[in-house]
Amino acid sequence: MTKGKMILTLFLTFLKIGAFTFGGGYAMIALLEEEFVEKRKWLTHEEFLDIVAIGESTPGPLAINSATFIGNRQAGFFGSLASTLGVVIPSVIIIMMVSLVFDRFMQLRYVQYAFDGIRVCVVYLIFSAGCKMFKGLKKKPVTYVIFGVVAALFIGFYLFGYGFSSVICILACGCVGLFIFAFDNVRAKKGSAADMKEKGGKDE
Amino acid sequence: MILLEIFLAFLKIGAVSFGGGYGMISLVRETVVSHGWLTDTRMMDFIAVSESTPGPIAVNMATFVGYSQGGVPGAILATVGVILPAFLIMLLISSVMKNFMKLKGVNAFLDGVRPGVVALIMSTAVTMGLSLLFGIGDEKSSINFFGMGLLVVIVGIATGYKRLRKKKISPIVLIIISAVIALAVNLIFPSINT
Numbered sequence: 185m186t187k188g189k190m191i192l193t194l195f196l197t198f199l200k201i202g203a204f205t206f207g208g209g210y211a212m213i214a215l216l217e218e219e220f221v222e223k224r225k226w227l228t229h230e231e232f233l234d235i236v237a238i239g240e241s242t243p244g245p246l247a248i249n250s251a252t253f254i255g256n257r258q259a260g261f262f263g264s265l266a267s268t269l270g271v272v273i274p275s276v277i278i279i280m281m282v283s284l285v286f287d288r289f290m291q292l293r294y295v296q297y298a299f300d301g302i303r304v305c306v307v308y309l310i311f312s313a314g315c316k317m318f319k320g321l322k323k324k325p326v327t328y329v330i331f332g333v334v335a336a337l338f339i340g341f342y343l344f345g346y347g348f349s350s351v352i353c354i355l356a357c358g359c360v361g362l363f364i365f366a367f368d369n370v371r372a373k374k375g376s377a378a379d380m381k382e383k384g385g386k387d388e
Numbered sequence: 389m390i391l392l393e394i395f396l397a398f399l400k401i402g403a404v405s406f407g408g409g410y411g412m413i414s415l416v417r418e419t420v421v422s423h424g425w426l427t428d429t430r431m432m433d434f435i436a437v438s439e440s441t442p443g444p445i446a447v448n449m450a451t452f453v454g455y456s457q458g459g460v461p462g463a464i465l466a467t468v469g470v471i472l473p474a475f476l477i478m479l480l481i482s483s484v485m486k487n488f489m490k491l492k493g494v495n496a497f498l499d500g501v502r503p504g505v506v507a508l509i510m511s512t513a514v515t516m517g518l519s520l521l522f523g524i525g526d527e528k529s530s531i532n533f534f535g536m537g538l539l540v541v542i543v544g545i546a547t548g549y550k551r552l553r554k555k556k557i558s559p560i561v562l563i564i565i566s567a568v569i570a571l572a573v574n575l576i577f578p579s580i581n582t
Contacts, residue, residue: 202442202443203442203443204442205442205443206439206440206441206442206558206560212444238478238481239478240407240408241406241494241495241498242406242474242477242478242481243402243403243404243405243406243473243474243477244402244403244405244446244470244471244473244474244475244477244478245405245408245409245444245445245446245447245470245471245474246408246444247443247444247447248444248446248447248471248474248475248478249474249477249478252474252475252478252479252482253478253481253482256478256479256482256483257482261479264475264478264479264482268471268475271443271444272443272444272447272467272471274442274443275441275442275443275444275447275448275451275467276447276451276463276464276467278441278442278443279441279443279447279448279451279452279455279463280451280455280460280463282437282441282452283451283452283455283456283463286434286437286452290433294571297570297571297574297575298567298568298570298571299433299436299567299570300534300535300570300574301538301566301567301568301569301570301571301573302433302436302563302566302567302570303429303432303433303436303520303535304520304521304535304538304539304542304566304570305436305538305542305562305563305565305566305567306432306435306436306439306516306563307432307513307516307517307520307539308513308539308542308543308546308562309435309439309559309562309563310410310413310435310509310510310512310513310516311510311513311514311517312546313410313509314410314506314509314510314513315510317407317410317502317505317506317509318506318510321502321503321506322499322502324499326499326500326503327499327502327503328503330500330503330504330507331503331504331506331507332507333507334503334504334507334508334511335507335510335511335514338414338507338508338511338512338515339511339514339515342511342515342518343518343524347418347422348418349418350404350414350415350418350508351400351404351415353504353508354404354406354501354504354505354508355404356504357500357501357503357504357505358497358498358500358501358504359497359500360500361496361497361498361499361500361501362493362496362497362500364496364499364500365492365493365496365499366496
């Protein structure tokens with residue numbers, strides 16, 4: 185396959201994936217695997233799992249992460265550009281069309297009635313997505329401490345009407361992770377001597 | 389310069405949104421509410437639309453907010469903003485830093501970020517629920533008994549489905565069920581609508 189043809193194939197494949205995946209990135213994983221591992225055999229199963237793991241560890245939508253990665257691997261920079269554009273274009277066009285009619289649609293009485301129920305459903309969907317992710321977290325004390333502190337701060341700030349910055353919060357959590365890692369390393373290097381000293385200090 | 393403001397706001401969201409589409413809901417909510425671009429209720433309505441249309445939720449939300457504030461250029465700039473960080477980072481990882489995942493610092497950073505993001509997602513749902521059902525933090529503070537009843541029904545349907553079919557019910561199906569119930573209840577008891 186020539187490079188030009190490969191870029192076109194990437195674009196069309198991701199266009200199709202972008203147009204037919206409902207429910208966000210995680211629903212897309214199954215489709216990507218079918219397309220690139222089983223059908224086209226561009227990636228092995230392990231490579232695919234690596235891409236998903238990297239996508240989950242980097243910011244941004246999972247769909248964009250995988251499209252950029254697979255595109256770059258198959259056809260360099262222009263491959264990644266074509267793949268990313270392909271996966272995004274259907275969304276952008278559909279949402280622009282929805283936006284055109286959204287306000288008028290929301291003014292219909294029956295639609296308002298329906299959305300009284302849909303909003304409740306959205307709250308449930310977000311909460312249950314959070315619960316599912318909670319089960320996947322590492323079972324360490326630090327995890328629960330960070331979770332508890334962030335949840336308490338967020339809800340507390342909301343109840344008292346203060347503005348909360350999720351950006352600062354996310355970065356602070358990352359720094360706590362780094363700090364604990366550094367702290368564990370230092371403690372591991374000092375070894376048991378430090379543990380003894382710490383224990384002695386507490387006894388006094 | 390509303391267009392520049394939209395672009396920068398979504399660039400920031402794209403750069404720190406770990407944990408997929410749901411991970412960025414709290415970020416988008418804060419941004420749009422503080423800029424006065426959308427109300428909380430409209431944001432919830434649009435999350436339902438995002439769930440029911442194809443494509444990544446992040447891209448759908450960026451396009452919607454961008455379009456509402458700046459038309460077609462706004463939609464395009466918001467979308468480019470939200471995907472640019474992911475695009476550049478993945479380009480860097482796939483061509484230069486092949487061992488990215490093996491860096492210990494990266495994993496340590498993520499060990500801290502992950503529980504924080506999950507807490508943000510669940511707290512966002514809790515505060516949305518408080519405002520929707522009890523009117524807490526909302527201008528019109530009224531208690532929504534219909535909403536509470538519906539929430540119980542939704543939880544019941546979702547758990548029942550999981551027990552019987554051994555898999556999660558599709559969000560779209562659940563959205564449609566909620567819409568039909570709300571419509572039916574409103575038509576049968578018109579006085580319930582607050």
